[in-house]
Amino acid sequence: MTSETETVPDALRSWSVSWAEYAPVDVTPPELRPDSLAREVPDWAEGAALPTDVADWQQRQDSALVPYALDERGWPLHPHGRTGRTGRNLGRWAExxxxxxxxxxxxxxxxxxxxxxxxxxxxxxxxxxxxxxxxxxxxxxxxxxxxxxxxxxxxxxxxxxxxxxxxxxxxxxxxxxxxxxxxxxxxxxxxxxxxxxxxxxxxxxxxxxxxxxxxxxxxxxxxxxxxxxxxxxxxxxxxxx
CATH class of the missing domain: 3.90.79.10 (Nucleoside Triphosphate Pyrophosphohydrolase)
Structure with missing residues (x-):
């Protein structure tokens, strides 16, 4: 199992550092991709195909165990910075x-x-x-x-x-x-x-x-x-x- 930041140099991990060439790997499994979610949502996952489909960001941020921010698109950002992976392989977006x-x-x-x-x-x-x-x-x-x-x-x-x-x-x-x-x-x-x-x-x-x-x-x-x-x-x- 790969550490979450193994593919990201320490100097480029922070979201405040510009990295135009950053190309994270999409880790979204087939059952969580938009076309699959549109047909049937797994019982362990939310039905939001993208973060922009989530309606309760303020509530989620207020109740988070670890504070996090949203980017200009309204997408949540990992609190520790870039991971080298994008998409979602968990039940919910963000925490x-x-x-x-x-x-x-x-x-x-x-x-x-x-x-x-x-x-x-x-x-x-x-x-x-x-x-x-x-x-x-x-x-x-x-x-x-x-x-x-x-x-x-x-x-x-x-x-x-x-x-x-x-x-x-x-x-x-x-x-x-x-x-x-x-x-x-x-x-x-x-x-x-x-x-x-x-x-x-x-x-x-x-x-x-x-x-x-x-x-x-x-x-x-x-x-x-x-x-x-x-x-x-x-x-x-x-x-x-």
Missing amino acids: NSAADPIVAAGRGQHRRVLLITRGDIGVEAIPGGMLDPGETVLAALVRECREETGIDLAGHQPVILSREIVDDWRNSDHAWVASASALYQLPEQVTALAADDAIDANWWPFTSLTRLDAAITAAGRTLYAAHRPLLRRALSYLDQH
Whole structure:
């Protein structure tokens, strides 16, 4: 999976820098192209073929986890600048808000973290997902964990760690993923059963990112790169508290 800015030189990433030759690759899949949307909108995507078809930009910008601007055409611009990709490979134009519950259990050398194996790309990841329309971050955190692992976090008070852009493989100049990550601390492990978008759910060693990487690699699996900063931030918080 390619990093969202791998093909864009650092000096040309900012939207304020002129780049007449910029030719991003269109990553829009067939089901989200205008002719397909006109026939039938997938249940996971909005029906706006172009950003100019979106009617509630002010509301979207006001509720965004990470602020962003619109260009002179009325198209949203990725907050971090050019990505080398255009179009939309996500459910919505601009920010696709996600909730990522980082669930840790136990303490010290016995501490573990709950990860799922994603069904779409087959890597170990935090059991999160997109917010439903009108859903709060806290509600989404609980729902996503319950749907993908069977573990109910209702009644547990999380620590909100960040609200940030995730380096998701589907991101483009005009559609991207922003996540609110939260840490849940359980006294001990509870049974996890994979469901929904997850094909497996397991507890992994969580005393350091190095140890987590080693355990996942030893099992013949791969840690989702986009979630590494979120897990690193959770470890930093746990080590300080």
